[in-house]
Amino acid sequence: MCGIVAAVAQRDVAPLLIVGLKALEYRGYDSSGVAVLDRGALRRVRAKGKVREMEALYLADPFPGGTGIAHTRWATHGVPSEANAHPHVAGRVSIVHNGIIENYASLRAELQAAGHVFTSETDTEVMAALIDRRIDQGLNLREAVLATVRELEGAYAIAVLSSDEPDRVVGARRGAPLLVGLGIGENFLGSDAQALIQVTNKMLHLDEDDVVEITRDSVQVFALDGTPVERKVYESELSTDAVERGEYRHYMQKEIFEQPRAVADTLEARVGAHGVLPNIFGIDSEALLAATRGVHIIACGTSYHAGLVAKYWIEEFARLPVAVEVASEYRYRETVVPPGTLFLAISQSGETADTLAAMRESRRRGYLGTLVICNSPESSLVREADLKLMTRAGPEIGVASTKAFTTQLAGLALLTLELARRNGLDPQRYAALCEELQRLPRAIENALKLEPAIIELAGDFIHRQHALFLGRGAHYPVALEGSLKLKEISYIHAEAYPAGELKHGPLALVDENMPVVAVAPNGPLLDKLKSNLQEVRARGGRLIVFADGAAGMDDTAGNGVTLRVQSGGSFIAPAVFTVPLQLLAYHVAVLRGTDVDQPRNLAKSVTVE
Known part of the structure; x- marks a missing residue:
């Protein structure tokens, strides 16, 4: 969850580290800090709150130095405070850390x-104290880090420096991401490429239990037993423009409007006039997918909701049983x-701790194989899976996921069609669904045109404290995702239910103060949904209905409003109906004055359990 940046260079590194932290702030923003060595003397600045709070302290008293580490925190052990902010110091050692050490209490008591x-x-x-003790015993910094991490239980990515060796930084990882940025006369560590793209596009990813030592002119990687190992260098395709906000007020708004292009990129060269193209899930996919007799989907948060949609799709069109489970429960x-x-993991970052651990656990449970749908090609999940499909969504900075969700749905639709073709779906029906999927980018583009009407609608939510979302069939997960977006960024308590469950409890909450948002696509369940909405009207609830333009829904919802969404077809409708719900959450949050891109208590990439 936290963000790490480190550098060894011939220039002052503190400004570089602060730029890197700003790029990583989506990973945590409870507190931040920088520590720099200048001729063996350590200077450190830390502050509670956003990176800008710490940066202001640094700018008031800047300090030089070519070796440094920096961190932006999402609190686990200890409340957000300057004292708990990283980097931490013990003796000559300073350290930053992402993850959770499970046996820290016993180690702390021993110290x-x-x-x-x-x-x-x-x-x-x-x-930090353990490493410093090892140095007291005569080990150098790298040896001390190796000895210490062998004692640790849990997950970590760390970057460590010592005033005894001011020209180097040592990093290590287990269960949390860490990569190396390669420069000319300078080298870097970072939690992900976004932290380093301002200084280099040449990078290498560390594997589990790797320890790395960087100086200005060298990078050496070691296994846990201390033997040198080689790791592949690659060039990141991430651009600096991709992580800029541009003309948009917030990253979330930018990412909502990037969805037509992002979904088109997901589908490009993967589905054509005659159907899904061969081997899009990997060169070994033919035999594995041919042998698939069921699917077990594991994910967290928004990705879990995408998996729920896929369950409806796969069972309807491929006629295969599908189970969907939250990764933290599965484990x-x-x-x-x-x-x-088939074990299917879905993750935007590819480093979600529970999902990654679940996939590793799946190895002993007898699955046919593993497939990952992910947005990060060099992530741990992708590297460890048998098959993979990259969503190509590009960087998603806003903590509340938007384009990651719709591109995951596009990827899952491709999988559905491939499994359906292999399991006897009528060829004409298959061709029609492929054609419909290719219309998805344009359908999302049309849905974005609802923004002016949604801005007007959002004003009704400013003083609300609760909201209810309803959907049926594959649109129940869409309602779940809509309620999640609203609660994440506006802090309005929102819940979602299958509309047919209203009379089994939630109806007790409905009154004139409870907005009820309904997703109403055209289809066989529409009349059932209309009956559910009448139950809301009869109790005085205010209805906000997103209705298919082709559906026979009344133009007015009585004591509410109906907005028309051109779905483009029943197959792609879940992705299309998601878009106005994203816009609703965004504009409600803007009107309420919340921190849209960095909502309180949350972080983008959940790399701790």
């Missing part, structure tokens, strides 16, 4: 018994895996 005095509540400071129960079951 306290030996006389060490802690100044924070964090597990990170324990690591801690014994599942029944029928023969021929």
Whole structure:
């Protein structure tokens, strides 16, 4: 969840580190800090709050130095405060850390018994003290880090410096991402490419349990036993323009409007006039997908909602059984895996801790194979999966996911069609669905034209404290996603239900103060949904209905409003109807004055359990 940047260079690195932290702030923004070595003397600045708070302190008293580490935090151990902010210092050692050390309490007690005095509540400071103790015993910095990480249980990505060796930084990772940026006369560490793209596009990813030592002129990677290992260098395709906000007020708004292009990129060269193209899931996909007799989908948050939509699609068109489960639950129960079951993980970052651990756990449970749908080609999930499909959404900076969701749906639609073709879907029906999927970018573009009407509608939510979202069939997960977006960024309590469940409890909440948002595409369940909406009207609830332009929905919703959405077809409708719900959440949050891109208590990439 937290963000790490480190540098060893021939120039002053603090300004570079701060720029990197700003690019990583989506990973955490409770506090931040920078530590720099200048001729062996450590200077450090930390502050609670956003990176700009820490930057102001630095600019008031800037300091030189060519070796440094920096961090932006999402709090785990200890409340957000300057004392708990990274970098942490113990003796000659300074460290930044992303992850959770599960055995920190016993290690901390051991150090306290030996006389060490802690100044924070964090597990990170324990690591600094352990490394410093190892240096006291005669080890150099790299050897001390190797010895320390062998003692740790849990997940970590770390960057460490020592005043005894002011020309180097040592990093290590287990269960949390860390990559190396390669420059000329300078080298870097970062949590992801966005932190480093301002200084280099040449990078290498560290594998599990790697330890790396960087100086100005060298990068050496070691296995946990200390033996040197080689890691592949690649050139990042990320551009600096891709992480700029441009003309938009917020990253989230930019990313909502990038969806037609992002979805088109997901579909490009993957579906054509005659159907889904061969081997888009990998060169080994033919045999594995041919043998698939069921699918088990594992994901978290927004990706979980995408998986729920896919369940409706795959079961309807491919006639294969599908189970969808939250990754954090899957890990801690014994599942029944029928023969021929494909394990499908969905993640925007590819580093979501619970999803990654679930896929690793799946190896012992007898699945046919693993498939990942992801937006990050060099992520741990992608590198460890048998098959993969990249969504090509580009960087998503806003914490509340938007284009990641619709591109995941596009990828899942491709999988649905491939499985359906293999399992006997009528060829004419298959061709029609492929054609419909190719219309999705244009349909999303049309849905974005509803923004003026949604801006006007958003004013009704400013003083609301609760909202209810309703949907049926594959649009129930769309309602779930709409309610999640609203609660994430506007802080309005929102819940979603299958519309048919209204009378089984939620109807008790409905009155004139409860907005009820309904997703009403055309289809066999529309009349059922109309009956559910009448139940809301009868209780005085205010209805906001997003209705298919082809649906026989009344132009007025009684004590509410109906907005027309041109879905483009029942197959792609879940992705299209998502867009106005995203716009509604965004504009409500803007009117309420919340921090849209960095909502309180949240972070983008959840790399801790």
